Amino acid sequence: EPEVTQTPSHQVTQMGQEVILRCVPISNHLYFYWYRQILGQKVEFLVSFYNNEISEKSEIFDDQFSVERPDGSNFTLKIRSTKLEDSAMYFCASSILTGSSEQYFGPGTRLTVT
Amino acid sequence: GESVGLHLPTLSVQEGDNSIINCAYSNSASDYFIWYKQESGKGPQFIIDIRSNMDKRQGQRVTVLLNKTVKHLSLQIAATQPGDSAVYFCAETLYSGAGSYQLTFGKGTKLSVIP
Numbered sequence A: 001e002p003e004v005t006q007t008p009s010h011q012v013t014q015m016g017q018e019v020i021l022r023c024v025p026i027s028n029h030l031y032f033y034w035y036r037q038i039l040g041q042k043v044e045f046l047v048s049f050y051n052n053e054i055s056e057k058s059e060i061f062d063d064q065f066s067v068e069r070p071d072g073s074n075f076t077l078k079i080r081s082t083k084l085e086d087s088a089m090y091f092c093a094s095s096i097l098t099g100s101s102e103q104y105f106g107p108g109t110r111l112t113v114t
Numbered sequence B: 001g002e003s004v005g006l007h008l009p010t011l012s013v014q015e016g017d018n019s020i021i022n023c024a025y026s027n028s029a030s031d032y033f034i035w036y037k038q039e040s041g042k043g044p045q046f047i048i049d050i051r052s053n054m055d056k057r058q059g060q061r062v063t064v065l066l067n068k069t070v071k072h073l074s075l076q077i078a079a080t081q082p083g084d085s086a087v088y089f090c091a092e093t094l095y096s097g098a099g100s101y102q103l104t105f106g107k108g109t110k111l112s113v114i115p
Helices: none
Strands: A005-007 A010-013 A017-025 A031-037 A043-050 A053-057 A065-068 A075-079 A086-093 A107-114 B002-008 B010-014 B018-024 B031-038 B047-053 B056-060 B063-069 B071-077 B084-093 B101-106 B109-114
Touching: A005 A086, A010 B018, A017 A086, A017 A107, A017 B002, A043 A065, A043 B101, A053 B047, A075 A086, A107 B084, B010 B018, B018 B031, B018 B084, B018 B109, B031 B063, B031 B071, B047 B056, B047 B063, B047 B109, B071 B084
Parallel strands: A010 A107, B010 B109
Antiparallel strands: A005 A017, A017 A075, A031 A043, A031 A086, A043 A053, A065 A075, A086 A107, B002 B018, B018 B071, B031 B047, B031 B084, B056 B063, B063 B071, B084 B101, B084 B109
16 A cells, blocks of 8 residues: 655754755655644644645744655655754655545654754 | 644543544634544554535444534544554644645544453
């Protein structure tokens, strides 16, 4: 069964450093998303991406964040200058249809900022 | 602001019994309501969704009920099994017209199945 994959599974970085989280969505999906989950809290929407541009973004997704689909398979989230409060699980998700709320999530990348 | 919330943070159920997980929502304009299951160390897994113009939808061993009058959503799991142990999130979404659905998640209910 096709699945969303994410790398790395765990990323440790120092405050102020740049990190890139990588995702490979399901191959025939058209819509891509990033969510984050701070430990013990609920999953929060960051950004959605379609047709090589951002569709929507939340207040969390400020100028420190960017997304890119550098080729036909990868979807990346970049945090330019990490802060302690960026420590969280970051989930990538994808969906096939605009009319579908069914999003398939990857296993997540745990980002720890020290 | 408007948000999605959960009534019970934890639920323990005997194996074989039915489970009911509840959720309150406050955005009456939401198009879809979705239940996700999250097992330890994994991402959320889609279980079932329901459109706002429906009251009930059934899947395999699961049923979602939507009561728009009181803005209440529930997930019923029949014959609960040990593999059902997980955190269950309700989520709501409103199609913005931008081509994607932004999910707003509740905090989650932890379901523990007692063998």
